[in-house]
Amino acid sequence: MNIESNYKINRKRTGLFILLIVLLLIVVALNLTLGSVRIPLQDILKVLLGQSGVKDSWVFIIRDYRLPKIITAILAGMALSASGLQMQTMFRNPLADPFILGINSGASLGVAIAIMGAGLAGGLFIPAMNFAGDLGLVAAASLGAGVVMGLILLVGKRVNNPTTLLILGLMFGHATSALVSLLIYFSAPEKVKAYSIWSFGSFSGVTWDQLIVLVPVIVFAIALLAFLPKGLNALLLGEDYAKTMGLNVTRLRMLVLISASVLSGAITAFAGPIGFIGVAVPHIARNLFKTSNHKLLIPAVILIGAIVAVAADLIAQMPGSQFVLPINVVTSLFGAPFVVWIVLKRRKGSTSFNV
Amino acid sequence: MKTPLLSTRNLQIGYTNGKPAHKVVASNLNLELTQNEFVCLVGPNGAGKSTLLRTLTGLLPALDGEVLLAGRKLAQYSRKELANEISVVLTSPIEVGAMTVNELVAMGRFPFTGLFDRMGEHDWKVVRRALEMVGLLGFEERMVHKLSDGERQKVMIARALAQEPRILVLDEPTAYLDLPGRVSVMNLLHELSTDHGQTVLTSTHDLDLAMRSADRLWLMSPGGMIISGAPEDLVLSGDFQRVFARDRITYDVMNGHFLVAGNNEGEICLQAEGEARVWTERALQRVGYSVIEDNANRTGMRVSVNRIESGFMWEVQAENQTRQFEDLESLVDYLRELPG
Numbered sequence: 001m002n003i004e005s006n007y008k009i010n011r012k013r014t015g016l017f018i019l020l021i022v023l024l025l026i027v028v029a030l031n032l033t034l035g036s037v038r039i040p041l042q043d044i045l046k047v048l049l050g051q052s053g054v055k056d057s058w059v060f061i062i063r064d065y066r067l068p069k070i071i072t073a074i075l076a077g078m079a080l081s082a083s084g085l086q087m088q089t090m091f092r093n094p095l096a097d098p099f100i101l102g103i104n105s106g107a108s109l110g111v112a113i114a115i116m117g118a119g120l121a122g123g124l125f126i127p128a129m130n131f132a133g134d135l136g137l138v139a140a141a142s143l144g145a146g147v148v149m150g151l152i153l154l155v156g157k158r159v160n161n162p163t164t165l166l167i168l169g170l171m172f173g174h175a176t177s178a179l180v181s182l183l184i185y186f187s188a189p190e191k192v193k194a195y196s197i198w199s200f201g202s203f204s205g206v207t208w209d210q211l212i213v214l215v216p217v218i219v220f221a222i223a224l225l226a227f228l229p230k231g232l233n234a235l236l237l238g239e240d241y242a243k244t245m246g247l248n249v250t251r252l253r254m255l256v257l258i259s260a261s262v263l264s265g266a267i268t269a270f271a272g273p274i275g276f277i278g279v280a281v282p283h284i285a286r287n288l289f290k291t292s293n294h295k296l297l298i299p300a301v302i303l304i305g306a307i308v309a310v311a312a313d314l315i316a317q318m319p320g321s322q323f324v325l326p327i328n329v330v331t332s333l334f335g336a337p338f339v340v341w342i343v344l345k346r347r348k349g350s351t352s353f354n355v
Numbered sequence: 356m357k358t359p360l361l362s363t364r365n366l367q368i369g370y371t372n373g374k375p376a377h378k379v380v381a382s383n384l385n386l387e388l389t390q391n392e393f394v395c396l397v398g399p400n401g402a403g404k405s406t407l408l409r410t411l412t413g414l415l416p417a418l419d420g421e422v423l424l425a426g427r428k429l430a431q432y433s434r435k436e437l438a439n440e441i442s443v444v445l446t447s448p449i450e451v452g453a454m455t456v457n458e459l460v461a462m463g464r465f466p467f468t469g470l471f472d473r474m475g476e477h478d479w480k481v482v483r484r485a486l487e488m489v490g491l492l493g494f495e496e497r498m499v500h501k502l503s504d505g506e507r508q509k510v511m512i513a514r515a516l517a518q519e520p521r522i523l524v525l526d527e528p529t530a531y532l533d534l535p536g537r538v539s540v541m542n543l544l545h546e547l548s549t550d551h552g553q554t555v556l557t558s559t560h561d562l563d564l565a566m567r568s569a570d571r572l573w574l575m576s577p578g579g580m581i582i583s584g585a586p587e588d589l590v591l592s593g594d595f596q597r598v599f600a601r602d603r604i605t606y607d608v609m610n611g612h613f614l615v616a617g618n619n620e621g622e623i624c625l626q627a628e629g630e631a632r633v634w635t636e637r638a639l640q641r642v643g644y645s646v647i648e649d650n651a652n653r654t655g656m657r658v659s660v661n662r663i664e665s666g667f668m669w670e671v672q673a674e675n676q677t678r679q680f681e682d683l684e685s686l687v688d689y690l691r692e693l694p695g
Binding site: 092226227229230233234236237238240241243244245246247248286290291292293295 | 458
């Protein structure tokens, strides 16, 4: 009976994964076809298959605008959700995510220093950005994210209260924002403009050249996740239990720190700060799969994150209109009420990770 | 005399990172835990029971002296090696979220599964056996957060057992449980040691349960002294009473429980037998009388209990009158009304 029920659960979960993959394909297809310029489906397919006979401008729109944008959205969704999940488990806090704990602000500070401070390359944000510049930007953002996260880890060790941790994150966010403002105040107008365009956050500014940097970085950080479910599951029981089970907690923390800050840092470097995906998607995954087992949650979160980000970008395009909303506007509009819902649900005495 | 599985030599326990720099909780501890033993660590709150258990399980470093596990210094064990020897159950309720009993107990296999945590056939066998030992077979697919507190603590014990430890260490596993839960968990620990040869060390506040089931007690006094011995020996030597001595609370050596000293109303003779005697005596003690053996020559108050068809009938002789009562409640009310 046990085996049978196990089998049923597994079949249901496999079904869910298939459903999610189909959903991802649908939102990707919609995102490819919908936009301010209407392009017939067969022409889109022709471009994708590399066949000729399509208007040059349409080829450009599909190949150099929509496709990289979708890939960026997928990467961003995966990265932000995965780092959100890791942080929620590590900080034992259901509201932890790169945005809320101020880790994005750390990445922003890294970027701000790279753009306005020392001046890594003269004009980092003109289209002809070079490979070294891109890599430098990723490194600066990841480093900024890692420093803030390391600080929160250090200070957070002294507090056991989830609310205190959130307030700490808020304060770190404010402090780093203040440093960014300081940099803006003393920087040349064109650099400030480059920075403020970046800070709106967008999937569409990312070029193929940048993707060459972004894809391997994200793939590396996500591959790192394959080694973490066992340790993260043990951490669910609390640090003391994890230690007596033989877990090297310090090493796991370091791995999570690296993975989460590279994931959120790299995305922030290219797409700007994007809120709420990191906090919301792990909750969607837990509710959908009715589990807090990371062996299931990690692939689930990666898939759902990609779907949510591509869908958010679809909404941001406002199909049928000429306007494009900043992606952060969309994620915040939908994400903020979602977080309010999580907080209210928690009040009803349910434990932090319960579905 | 068997060689001990776990022993301490002049162990000093406490914290290093607080203020002041060294907070010593207890010193000069020389303790022994032998194979298959069930030992309960008892003592008043704040005596340092948790600190001792955390030190013995390697969660806290010893300030001085040493802990020997199977003849080797505890400090020389790596976390992973230690996980093969000792597994723990902690006080605080866990918050793992949505997880099945099977998944949680399987986490006990953590030290044995590889990097990717693949469970083999043997691992599942151990999980099943652990569930069987705690009496939770059939609970495999239940969600942990939907179980009762007692059941959840048993799941945590099963998880610890799945780690196949030489020593199972529990820090107040019954603290958050209701009375049936406490009895059931303590009974389970007793069974684990008697039926399965599991060495168990647990701290507890349930003195009565500890005294009835433990092979030995480690009696920890607020000063950080630990006296070890069979529960009964510790009572007869007076150590038990001394450690738990409080204002107005005394340990009744004759009956083996704690009494709150009320007003002393004087002595009262009781003529009764069997369960009627036990519970009448309790009622009389509750209102402050000390019960003495029936003595026909004595003058003074006297209670006698007679069995009647519908139960019992109590007769009280006091102040030259005799009154009869159908239950202890009205008897107690009457005694309370008496002057003096």
